[in-house]
Amino acid sequence: MGTHDPHGFPGRLIVVEGIDGSGKSTQLSLLQTFLVSEGYDVSFTEWNSSPVVKNTTKRGKKKNLFSPTTFSLIHATDFADRHERSILPPLQAGLIVLADRYAYTAFARDSARGCDRDWLRNLYAFATRPDLALYFKVDIDTAVARITGGRIQLKFHEAGMDLGLSSDPITSFRIFQSRVLEEYGRVAEEFGLTVLDGARSVVEQQREMRRLVRPILKGLRRTLAPRAPAASVPAAGARREPEVSAP
Numbered sequence: 001m002g003t004h005d006p007h008g009f010p011g012r013l014i015v016v017e018g019i020d021g022s023g024k025s026t027q028l029s030l031l032q033t034f035l036v037s038e039g040y041d042v043s044f045t046e047w048n049s050s051p052v053v054k055n056t057t058k059r060g061k062k063k064n065l066f067s068p069t070t071f072s073l074i075h076a077t078d079f080a081d082r083h084e085r086s087i088l089p090p091l092q093a094g095l096i097v098l099a100d101r102y103a104y105t106a107f108a109r110d111s112a113r114g115c116d117r118d119w120l121r122n123l124y125a126f127a128t129r130p131d132l133a134l135y136f137k138v139d140i141d142t143a144v145a146r147i148t149g150g151r152i153q154l155k156f157h158e159a160g161m162d163l164g165l166s167s168d169p170i171t172s173f174r175i176f177q178s179r180v181l182e183e184y185g186r187v188a189e190e191f192g193l194t195v196l197d198g199a200r201s202v203v204e205q206q207r208e209m210r211r212l213v214r215p216i217l218k219g220l221r222r223t224l225a226p227r228a229p230a231a232s233v234p235a236a237g238a239r240r241e242p243e244v245s246a247p
């Protein structure tokens with residue numbers, strides 16, 4: 001990213017990265033539940049979800065119309081739109097923004113597709129620097145086992161089938177994601193991503209994730225008090241009474 005400076009907004013930006021099947025979405029979702037229960041205002045955004053490019057992406061993917069460059073530009077457009085609409089406003093309003101994939105995904109995936117590394121970094125130069133960027137590092141075997149265990153089919157682009165590496169989706173996934181993994185290694189070093197061992201249990205990783213997140217929450221305002229034991233939880237939507245101060 002062009003700017004390596006802290007963003008200076010009142011909110012916090014936490015991003016997760018990793019190859020498909022690394023378990024990053026599972027961890028981010030658990031973190032979100034935890035932060036909300038602690039009384040923080042949280043906003044979630046994920047890769048490739050902007051309405052601006054949704055139909056183009058769908059059509060282009062279906063007909064395999066994209067080249068690595070046009071595919072990369074579509075993702076950059078998606079990101080630019082979400083950056084303006086879903087990342088900056090909540091950061092300015094003092095919320096915690098949780099992002100499932102960030103510019104680092106483009107650096108890793110698109111360079112694995114053959115895009116120039118410097119060109120990619122320039123393209124995303126506007127991206128706000130996260131307060132915490134976690135990289136869930138897993139080996140290909142672990143990722144394949146998780147994905148094929150939970151789903152019937154690998155997605156076409158996730159397996160890099162557009163690159164014509166192999167007609168077998170699993171072989172193609174292995175070749176393509178190995179390249180992505182190598183690029184992630186580079187990116188993690190260059191941008192100082194915090195590396196977590198994604199092969200460990202869900203619980204162990206969540207414990208470490210919370211430990212890493214805690215220091216960056218210092219000074220951040222909460223809307224609600226942390227969730228109290230069940231008996232004293234206020235009804236949904238109930239406001240806390242203001243503190244009574246002695247005259």
Ligand code: ADP
Nearest residue numbers: 019020021022023024025026146150200201202
């Ligand atoms: P990603 O977002 O990196 O693609 P997900 O969080 O969607 O990964 O997880 C992919 C699959 O692996 C899911 O079926 C999920 O339940 C499973 N999974 C996630 N974390 C772990 C873990 N630590 N150990 C075993 N399986 C996991």
